[in-house]
Amino acid sequence: MKPYVSILMVTSVDGRLHPSRFTSSPDGTRRDWSTQYEKVHASLRADAWLVGRVTMAEMSKAAAHAPSKPAAVRRPIHVAKTDAATFAVALDRSGKIHFERGEVSGDHVIVLLGKDVPDSHLAELAADGVSYVVAEKSDIDLSSMLDVLAREFGIKHLVVEGGAATNGTLLAAGLVDELRVLVAPAVDGGENVQGIVAYGDGLAGRVRMQFKSVDALDHGVVQLCYSVLPAET
Ligand SMILES: NC(=O)c1ccc[n+]([C@@H]2O[C@H](COP(=O)([O-])OP(=O)(O)OC[C@H]3O[C@@H](n4cnc5c(N)ncnc54)[C@H](OP(=O)(O)O)[C@@H]3O)[C@@H](O)[C@H]2O)c1
16 A cells, blocks of 8 residues: 655745745745745654655765676665665656765665666665665556555655656656645746646646645745545546
């Protein structure tokens, strides 16, 4: 059974993705809004968070360093740490992200990869103490990946933390249970700037949102929470 999946994002009033572009406010700073985000993240007490390749590459900037000698690698699953309690999961279809160690922000790293990832990359991940799961096909079947995260790693609550493409693909696949948006007192206003969800020509007819709650947090931030329901059949 898949974990419970929440999406958690901070956004401007006009729904944009990049806090570095937001207007300023007398209510607080970008750092204050980021602190509110971290507080909500901690309050969810989830055992894992997941981000897309672009977002994880902003957190892990190591260069490629595959072992010089060919090494035997395990497929499809390599568990590098059996006693981890919290996990940082990355969607990285073709193995573009490199890690210095098996942890990001104190959480054990699991990388979800497509079938065509080379053995040299898997050997590098294993040598760095990173766990991984290789999909059966080039395209990652997210539903079965979430089942694997629950079964093999014991993950019960997964918080998806962007970016837009990752949120979009999980919503389109019907795998998200709730959407939490922290709206900062700011606008972006730029044309052609990413919003917090992106999926092809849109998600209309694929999912529905149902209002759950609204909370005023500190520094002018408003938390909106919605249940995510399947589209009407
Ligand atoms: N405001 C916030 O709260 C917040 C939170 C997180 C991130 N961000 C920002 O969001 C930006 C990145 O967003 P983004 O939409 O460009 O990128 P992203 O979602 O971080 O990563 C997208 C990539 O992840 C991989 N991916 C996503 N879905 C997949 C699937 N179903 N199967 C296989 N691979 C999949 C693909 O990698 P490949 O291209 O390698 O196939 C895809 O190009 C960053 O600038 C970051 O700072 C903002």
